[in-house]
Amino acid sequence: MTSPDPPAAAVPALELDGLTKTFNGTRAADGVSLAVPRGAMLGLVGPNGAGKTTSLSMAVGLLRPDSGTARVLGVDVWRDPVEAKKRLGVLPDGLSLPERLTGGELLDYWGRLRGLGRGVTRSRAEELLKVLELDGAERDGVLVAEYSTGMRKKIGLATALLHAPEVLVLDEPYEAVDPVSARVLTAILRRFTDGGGTVIISSHVMALVEQLTDRVAIIAEGRVLADGSLDQVRGVDATLEDTFVRLVGAREVGEEDLTWLNS
């Protein structure tokens, strides 16, 4: 007898099980397992080269794992990529976008790829450009090729949101974004989770993760070292940064290092 399917609400928004990836003998991800409940905002933190981008790329169908599975709302990303990707909005690391289009033209193109109607795409694109303060550039006919780093991040986010996904996976969404736009981004993400959506972001900024997210996972050398609610991971009287440094290990700059920098 097969066991009955779990109720829909009990199925995690994102479930990673034993994801592993080796590049040229280096284990970038070494059995990464995580379950992110629906409606949660999870911050994925870890030092440079910890395996965050590798894990997120495998989680969203951009990088094939050597082993392990990734499920979005119960749908296997690698077995049923079309169905899984309908539910996913992704801001990948180093996103490459068609360059010779304005932001509005890019969103129009993206809407077609996503199978959205013309009218829906146009009204959502207009709203996204306005909220993300890219409407001025649009009026001036600025091409994505001419966008600043922060503007590229914002238009990338707009492409991730356009089809109204249920799960957002954003690799360093706040990187290079000015403080005013960062507030807008936070408001969008909060509204998204308030409406039942789930957000996974990676970031190096511990204070931001502490302020924004309700769950956190710490990853180092391709392994998840801690995962849970903020209080579970850091305890009640430690900061996330303290916990991060304790788990990952501090590196000191010794007196004898870089002495040639002293004048």
Ligand SMILES: Nc1ncnc2c1ncn2[C@@H]1O[C@H](COP(=O)(O)OP(=O)(O)OP(=O)(O)O)[C@@H](O)[C@H]1O
């Ligand atoms: N395409 C690739 N080819 C070879 N090695 C890779 C590739 N992508 C990642 N790596 C290696 O895998 C490891 C994990 O890299 P990854 O980019 O996942 O780390 P990260 O946690 O996202 O780092 P950062 O915080 O610096 O962005 C690193 O050792 C990196 O050099």
